[in-house]
Amino acid sequence: MQMTEPPLPGILADIAAVAGREAAIDTAAAFGGLTMHIPAPENVNGHELGRVLGEERALLISLHFKGEQIYIPMARRHVIRRMHSHGAGKREIARRLAVSYRTVHRLLK
Secondary structure (H helix, E strand, O other), X not given: OOOOOOOOOOHHHHHHHHHOHHHHHHHHHHHOOEEEEOOOHHHOOOOHHXXXXXXXXXXXXXXXXXXXXXXXXXXXXXXXXXXXXXXOOHHHHHHHHOXXXXXXXXXXX
């Protein structure tokens, strides 16, 4: 049985629209819970967003947000589901995200 993906929260839906769902979830995994400055397109090279997402995806985000400060939601459900679909076990996910095993189990339901 395949899990249905819930909609991405907040600004992550905008990131998914311009750079893809995986880029949005990668952004949440790396920067969730933080407010981040999106670099201007000419400054993507060397910026932490480019190091995490790769320059191509970071450039797409940068072209859309053009230097804005944005809050990145944690999107735990999405990050947990993606990690699980890539083979991570519930215990490993709980340990890596510093959440309880029960939280991981509940969010995978």
